[in-house]
Amino acid sequence: MKKLSLKDVAQHVGVSTALVSYVLNGQAVEKQVNKDTAERIMAAIEELNYTPNQIAKSLKMRTTNTIGLVVADINYRFSTGITRAIESESKKRNYTVIYGSSNEDENKFSELIDVFVNRRVDGLILIPSENSQDQIRALQKSEIPFVLIDRIFPNIKTNYISLDNFKASYKATEYLIKLGHKRIAFINYKTTMFHLQERTRGFREALSDHKLTIAETLLPEILSANLAKDIQQAIDNVLHLQEPCDAIFFATDTLTIHGLKYLNKLKIKVPGDISVLSFDGSDAFELFYCPITHSKQPLEEMGKLAVNTLLDLVNHSKINMQISLDADIVIGNSCGESV
Amino acid sequence: MNKVNLKDIAKHLGISIATVSYVLNGQEKERRVSSATAEKVREAIHQFEYTANQIAKSLKTKKTNTIGIIVADINYRFTTHVVRAIEKECQLYGYTVIFGSSYENPETFLTILNVLINKQVDGLIVIPVDNDRGYIEQLKSREIPFVIVDRVPEGSDLSIVSIDNKDLAYQCTQHLVKTGHQRVAFMSYQTGLSHLLDRKAGYVTALQDADIEIDQNLIIEIDEKNFVRGVQSGIDALLERGKSCDGIFFTTDTIAVEAIKYLNQKGIRVPDQVGIVSFDESDAFPLFHVPVTHGRQPLRQIGEVAVKMLLELIDENTPKGNTILKSTFIVGKSCGEK
Numbered sequence: 001m002k003k004l005s006l007k008d009v010a011q012h013v014g015v016s017t018a019l020v021s022y023v024l025n026g027q028a029v030e031k032q033v034n035k036d037t038a039e040r041i042m043a044a045i046e047e048l049n050y051t052p053n054q055i056a057k058s059l060k061m062r063t064t065n066t067i068g069l070v071v072a073d074i075n076y077r078f079s080t081g082i083t084r085a086i087e088s089e090s091k092k093r094n095y096t097v098i099y100g101s102s103n104e105d106e107n108k109f110s111e112l113i114d115v116f117v118n119r120r121v122d123g124l125i126l127i128p129s130e131n132s133q134d135q136i137r138a139l140q141k142s143e144i145p146f147v148l149i150d151r152i153f154p155n156i157k158t159n160y161i162s163l164d165n166f167k168a169s170y171k172a173t174e175y176l177i178k179l180g181h182k183r184i185a186f187i188n189y190k191t192t193m194f195h196l197q198e199r200t201r202g203f204r205e206a207l208s209d210h211k212l213t214i215a216e217t218l219l220p221e222i223l224s225a226n227l228a229k230d231i232q233q234a235i236d237n238v239l240h241l242q243e244p245c246d247a248i249f250f251a252t253d254t255l256t257i258h259g260l261k262y263l264n265k266l267k268i269k270v271p272g273d274i275s276v277l278s279f280d281g282s283d284a285f286e287l288f289y290c291p292i293t294h295s296k297q298p299l300e301e302m303g304k305l306a307v308n309t310l311l312d313l314v315n316h317s318k319i320n321m322q323i324s325l326d327a328d329i330v331i332g333n334s335c336g337e338s339v
Numbered sequence: 340m341n342k343v344n345l346k347d348i349a350k351h352l353g354i355s356i357a358t359v360s361y362v363l364n365g366q367e368k369e370r371r372v373s374s375a376t377a378e379k380v381r382e383a384i385h386q387f388e389y390t391a392n393q394i395a396k397s398l399k400t401k402k403t404n405t406i407g408i409i410v411a412d413i414n415y416r417f418t419t420h421v422v423r424a425i426e427k428e429c430q431l432y433g434y435t436v437i438f439g440s441s442y443e444n445p446e447t448f449l450t451i452l453n454v455l456i457n458k459q460v461d462g463l464i465v466i467p468v469d470n471d472r473g474y475i476e477q478l479k480s481r482e483i484p485f486v487i488v489d490r491v492p493e494g495s496d497l498s499i500v501s502i503d504n505k506d507l508a509y510q511c512t513q514h515l516v517k518t519g520h521q522r523v524a525f526m527s528y529q530t531g532l533s534h535l536l537d538r539k540a541g542y543v544t545a546l547q548d549a550d551i552e553i554d555q556n557l558i559i560e561i562d563e564k565n566f567v568r569g570v571q572s573g574i575d576a577l578l579e580r581g582k583s584c585d586g587i588f589f590t591t592d593t594i595a596v597e598a599i600k601y602l603n604q605k606g607i608r609v610p611d612q613v614g615i616v617s618f619d620e621s622d623a624f625p626l627f628h629v630p631v632t633h634g635r636q637p638l639r640q641i642g643e644v645a646v647k648m649l650l651e652l653i654d655e656n657t658p659k660g661n662t663i664l665k666s667t668f669i670v671g672k673s674c675g676e677k
Binding site for chain 2: 084096103
């Protein structure tokens with residue numbers, strides 16, 4: 001059978017090849033192709049069974065079918081964990097994901113949103129950087145559909161999918177307490193970010209509910225600019241207190257990885273010398289000689305919900321979706337479970 | 340609502356359009372706009388809810404100040420570090436970076452390509468997933484400046500940044516031999532990708548140069564669709580009695596980490612029972628009980644050079660050829676080194 005060309009389709013409909021090309025490339029709206037004409041072109045393409053290549057897929061939808069995903073830092077394991085889920089769900093719904101990374105900089109965050117909005121992605125999924133409230137408020141005023149994921153600003157009402165960080169941290173702390181730990185250190189970032197502060201709040205409240213004193217020296221705060229050094233200092237400090245700690249609860253997997261590295265260096269054994277619990281798991285843990293007990297965020301569910309919520313918004317449904325999911329505790333041996 | 344523009348804001352504040360533009364583009368420090376003035380401009384923008392239309396701007400300069408990257412897989416450590424380096428370098432030149440992940444799939448690569456071009460990027464940095472030049476012809480037909488990274492296609496009419504994969508693989512294998520390992524195994528993917536084939540060539544040549552016969556039983560090539568199973572059964576096969584290898588060279592950090600996990604699980608002691616070397620570094624290695632000997636690609640440099648090359652290309656489109664950067668080799672204790 002003779003292979004059809006763009007020209008044949010154009011001739012059949014009675015339009016220029018340029019118009020057919022625009023429709024094929026999902027640029028019908030941008031290039032202001034008349035709606036009826038676009039429809040006739042698409043009908044012809046189907047009728048004539050013309051398939052130039054993969055671009056034909058965008059034919060079915062008249063939009064560019066892209067989701068802009070702005071992550072906080074491409075280096076974060078969490079970012080890559082959730083992106084897997086988002087990509088997979090987007091693919092099922094025939095959307096391509098294009099990324100930007102804000103590197104925790106609110107100016108970069110703003111720039112990326114501009115780029116995506118001006119280039120007409122269909123919607124945005126955002127992991128907002130610290131201090132980006134203004135950008136989020138500006139977005140709300142615009143018409144662009146968006147969903148926040150992982151981090152939220154409690155004073156701004158948006159659609160979001162996040163974890164109940166307070167509950168997860170409370171549960172994990174309680175787990176340590178029930179195993180008999182009495183002087184638990186909690187190592188977190190010095191931050192204004194709500195989701196991280198909630199982890200500290202959960203920790204404190206669990207201690208207080210179980211009538212354990214909260215020694216501020218057991219809550220060192222890490223500056224991300226000086227990560228490795230700060231973590232080492234923090235661990236040194238909590239180990240050398242008059243009444244040293246018997247467990248360390250790290251607020252993120254990155255903090256845990258640095259912590260374990262340092263404990264290795266100091267030849268301190270887990271759980272023999274000290275127990276360790278991590279908020280967030282990591283593949284890296286599996287290289288450690290002791291399986292690390294950690295709370296596990298439902299990343300797949302979060303990613304899936306984010307995509308589906310966004311696409312509902314894109315399709316003009318009126319939504320009010322504020323979801324806080326629960327984390328499970330994956331039990332290893334790092335809290336002395338087998339003793 | 341009346342759309343306000345630069346001129347209106349400048350008039351309102353009694354300053355030049357240029358000054359307003361500098362503040363809008365984040366160049367106020369460079370251009371020495373006083374912080375008081377900058378503050379007033381920002382206030383005015385906020386008040387008038389001005390949104391700079393990037394595309395309108397670009398119609399004037401015909402550039403959008405955006406660079407697109409197509410990575411092979413966003414979950415590779417290689418990707419995260421190279422993209423980070425590219426972003427940092429682009430920031431110096433006022434470019435924003437957006438990217439897509441092809442997941443080693445040629446069709447997806449083309450889809451992302453189309454999306455990025457549709458989004459009017461000024462240039463592309465691509466990590467290709469195909470050995471045939473089909474994708475290169477596609478890129479050329481779009482008349483967009485592009486730089487290829489990591490996997491080197493045939494042809495001198497291109498701009499490429501890469502490393503010498505064969506050489507680093509040779510070093511990794513040679514190190515295992517020099518540390519007393521005689522039955523050195525090789526673990527990689529079943530693949531046609533040039534950079535991985537080069538790593539195999541390095542392994543083979545190193546053994547040949549050491550007068551060690553190549554044993555096909557010691558060469559394990561995994562189907563990435565069945566990754567975990569593949570690694571595990573590969574390790575099982577290598578350590579089977581009678582075939583026992585005493586050293587393993589892993590061609591990627593992903594394979595190395597999965598293999599080490601399994602060795603851990605099975606209680607196989609490194610380096611006592613088997614020595615290991617990984618071509619690439621992993622952030623997981625420091626958690627292992629011995630420092631892992633590994634190669635280290637100059638990831639930051641790769642990103643920086645790629646950007647510089649691309650910006651030159653955007654300026655004037657003459658191909659820059661293949662820039663081959665040097666890798667380093669980090670000796671740990673996973674081969675029984677003293």
